[in-house]
Amino acid sequence: MLVLVLALDTATAACAVALAELTESDRAPRESTAGAVPGRDEPAAPGVHVWPRGSVVTVDARRHGELLAPSMRTVLDDAGARPSDLAAVVVGAGPGPFTGLRVGMVTAAAFADALEIPVYGVCSLDGIGAATTGAVAVVTDARRREVYWACYDDGVRVGEPAVGRPAEVAAALRDRGVTGVAGPGLALYPAAFAEFTSVAVPASDGGLSAPEAGYPRPELLVGLAGADLLAGRPPHPLVPLYLRRPDATEPHAPKPVRA
Amino acid sequence: MPAQHGPMVTGPVVMGIETSCDETGVALVRDGELLGEALSTSMDQHARYGGVVPEIAARAHVQALVPCVRSALASAGLRAADIGAIAVTAGPGLATALHVGVAAAKAYATALGVPLYGVHHLAGHLAADLVDGEPLPDPLIALIVSGGHTSLLRVGDLARDPIVHLGDTLDDAAGECFDKVARVLGLPYPGGPAVDREAVGHDRTALAFPRPLTGRTDAAYTFSFSGLKTAVARWAEAHPDTTIPPGDVIASFQEAVVDVLTAKAIRACRDHAIDDLLVVGGVAANSRLRELAAQRCADAGIRLRIPARRRCTDNGVMIASLGDLLVRSGAAPSAPDLAAMPGAFLDRAQLGLPEPALHAA
Ligand SMILES: Nc1ncnc2c1ncn2[C@@H]1O[C@H](COP(=O)(O)OP(=O)(O)O)[C@@H](O)[C@H]1O
Ligand SMILES: [Mg+2]
Numbered sequence: 164m165l166v167l168v169l170a171l172d173t174a175t176a177a178c179a180v181a182l183a184e185l186t187e188s189d190r191a192p193r194e195s196t197a198g199a200v201p202g203r204d205e206p207a208a209p210g211v212h213v214w215p216r217g218s219v220v221t222v223d224a225r226r227h228g229e230l231l232a233p234s235m236r237t238v239l240d241d242a243g244a245r246p247s248d249l250a251a252v253v254v255g256a257g258p259g260p261f262t263g264l265r266v267g268m269v270t271a272a273a274f275a276d277a278l279e280i281p282v283y284g285v286c287s288l289d290g291i292g293a294a295t296t297g298a299v300a301v302v303t304d305a306r307r308r309e310v311y312w313a314c315y316d317d318g319v320r321v322g323e324p325a326v327g328r329p330a331e332v333a334a335a336l337r338d339r340g341v342t343g344v345a346g347p348g349l350a351l352y353p354a355a356f357a358e359f360t361s362v363a364v365p366a367s368d369g370g371l372s373a374p375e376a377g378y379p380r381p382e383l384l385v386g387l388a389g390a391d392l393l394a395g396r397p398p399h400p401l402v403p404l405y406l407r408r409p410d411a412t413e414p415h416a417p418k419p420v421r422a
Numbered sequence: 423m424p425a426q427h428g429p430m431v432t433g434p435v436v437m438g439i440e441t442s443c444d445e446t447g448v449a450l451v452r453d454g455e456l457l458g459e460a461l462s463t464s465m466d467q468h469a470r471y472g473g474v475v476p477e478i479a480a481r482a483h484v485q486a487l488v489p490c491v492r493s494a495l496a497s498a499g500l501r502a503a504d505i506g507a508i509a510v511t512a513g514p515g516l517a518t519a520l521h522v523g524v525a526a527a528k529a530y531a532t533a534l535g536v537p538l539y540g541v542h543h544l545a546g547h548l549a550a551d552l553v554d555g556e557p558l559p560d561p562l563i564a565l566i567v568s569g570g571h572t573s574l575l576r577v578g579d580l581a582r583d584p585i586v587h588l589g590d591t592l593d594d595a596a597g598e599c600f601d602k603v604a605r606v607l608g609l610p611y612p613g614g615p616a617v618d619r620e621a622v623g624h625d626r627t628a629l630a631f632p633r634p635l636t637g638r639t640d641a642a643y644t645f646s647f648s649g650l651k652t653a654v655a656r657w658a659e660a661h662p663d664t665t666i667p668p669g670d671v672i673a674s675f676q677e678a679v680v681d682v683l684t685a686k687a688i689r690a691c692r693d694h695a696i697d698d699l700l701v702v703g704g705v706a707a708n709s710r711l712r713e714l715a716a717q718r719c720a721d722a723g724i725r726l727r728i729p730a731r732r733r734c735t736d737n738g739v740m741i742a743s744l745g746d747l748l749v750r751s752g753a754a755p756s757a758p759d760l761a762a763m764p765g766a767f768l769d770r771a772q773l774g775l776p777e778p779a780l781h782a783a
Contacts, residue, residue, distance in 0.1 A: 228521050228524060228761055232528035232758060232759075246533045261477065261481075262480070262517070262518055265480060265481075265484050265518075265521060269483075269487055269522050269526045270528070272488045273525075273527075273529035274532065276491060276492070276530075277502045277529065277530045277533035278502075278533050279502065403481075409475060409477035409481065410475075411478060413471055
């Protein structure tokens with residue numbers, strides 16, 4: 164069985180789109196055309212192999228809304244694929260800054276709805292964590308002097324993602340025996356995470372110096388949904404991981420008017 | 423295949439998406455005919471805050487958008503694959519909320535391989551009742567009265583011509599004034615409909631609230647409502663033990679607003695020798711505004727057009743109608759990197775035109 168999947172993530176400053184083929188075995192899909200990027204040598208999950216077919220990742224926190232749809236078009240065109248070839252959409256459901264996150268979530272939901280295919284939400288931090296080994300934490304920018312974070316053990320997430328102040332998060336990581344930290348939150352708060360090894364996660368093409376290195380890799384998200392997808396298990400409803408309530412205060416009684 | 427009799431000229435099914443404030447609206451229109459619609463509102467979630475909270479509105483749009491599309495399609499008996507073009511409010515409005523609709527519209531357009539039209543929300547209001555009636559007269563004077571805008575416009579061909587502002591509000595919009603005064607007078611949220619309800623059957627001449635900018639030397643088409651709000655608040659504060667029924671105070675306030683709106687609109691029609699007036703936007707749902715506008719237009723020999731009340735407040739039909747109008751007039755689609763434009767100024771119906779098309783226009 165071979166399925167073509169579009170993955171996207173807008174939970175960080177990177178607007179990330181990837182196309183990938185999923186197979187149950189480690190045999191390259193016959194239909195794979197020249198130009199297909201070599202797949203991972205390890206299965207993404209037991210019986211799940213991901214064969215990347217191209218990606219567009221642009222680091223520009225303010226332009227997700229503009230860039231996402233054209234990036235999807237480019238990724239499909241470059242692979243000679245049409246939207247109707249897709250079997251599913253996978254989207255990073257956060258946590259991430261709200262406006263960018265929503266662009267990805269509603270785009271994935273609408274795109275899948277238009278094609279009448281399922282859409283699977285996965286944790287965006289896993290798009291970084293899945294590329295790590297050992298006891299590593301992923302930290303990303305949550306704005307307001309906080310970070311989103313989650314812990315990984317050999318690439319598999321342990322527990323739920325959370326949000327907190329860098330110093331408090333560092334203390335929590337210490338308690339859990341985490342040794343390394345990855346993700347764009349690290350460069351924002353180097354002092355808070357100074358005691359941990361900086362874990363560099365390469366970009367999809369293997370480069371460490373590309374601007375998108377260290378951001379979620381959308382093709383890794385495909386692997387995370389892969390088992391459900393290949394088994395034909397229907398996705399859970401899409402729920403954005405905001406991890407914070409909306410800012411809103413109830414008004415006081417109307418102010419008296421001075422004459 | 424059955425033989426076709428006569429020319430079968432049918433345009434594409436245009437899906438309109440509106441998310442500029444707290445309403446998620448979706449509708450399907452083809453050749454001026456409404457095929458299906460759906461509307462979801464987060465109004466109840468904002469009530470305790472006394473106004474729309476942008477983050478709450480945006481979260482609600484994300485949850486409601488696809489279900490609204492499905493429900494609109496179901497009511498039309500269509501599938502997504504039947505959609506031939508997408509129109510979306512690109513601005514103005516709440517940035518957080520606009521982003522959701524624009525992203526969804528681009529996703530549907532990309533997935534279906536159909537053209538995308540970004541439209542101006544206020545131009546959408548102007549197109550609100552195209553599915554219920556005749557094409558719009560050209561030219562016409564338009565009075566837009568909503569929660570965020572109050573403008574008098576000269577409109578030609580809505581799909582093609584630039585829209586000319588004759589005058590706008592210097593401060594609060596008419597709807598904003600209704601909402602703020604409602605709060606001062608202790609009426610529930612949202613204020614406009616509450617004022618409308620409470621004023622029914624009451625004496626609108628009980629109090630003479632000011633008619634701002636109606637002096638002989640004032641700008642003829644310019645509005646100002648913040649002073650009126652202050653006048654009502656001051657009066658209420660100075661008369662805590664009044665025997666005047668609250669409904670009379672409310673009716674008198676409402677009369678001041680609709681008196682100014684209609685007087686200036688009629689004046690604009692007369693000055694420009696245009697016999698057609700279109701009144702749109704959320705405040706156009708106000709029963710007294712509708713009554714007074716009808717009466718004054720009849721007296722002045724002006725044809726009045728006001729959409730049905732449910733089409734005055736934000737909805738998807740108005741966006742689909744405008745998209746359908748653009749498609750039928752041969753407009754070029756908007757650029758594929760269409761952005762949300764929270765502060766978009768109204769000078770034409772379409773937003774996000776690609777550069778060459780803009781220059782050719
Ligand atoms: N019956 C009414 N009487 C007066 N104002 C009304 C009435 N119904 C709605 N409004 C006002 O219309 C405004 C909403 O207009 P609408 O066009 O729906 O939204 P927006 O301003 O976001 O475009 C609000 O200020 C509301 O109080
Ligand atoms: Mg409106």
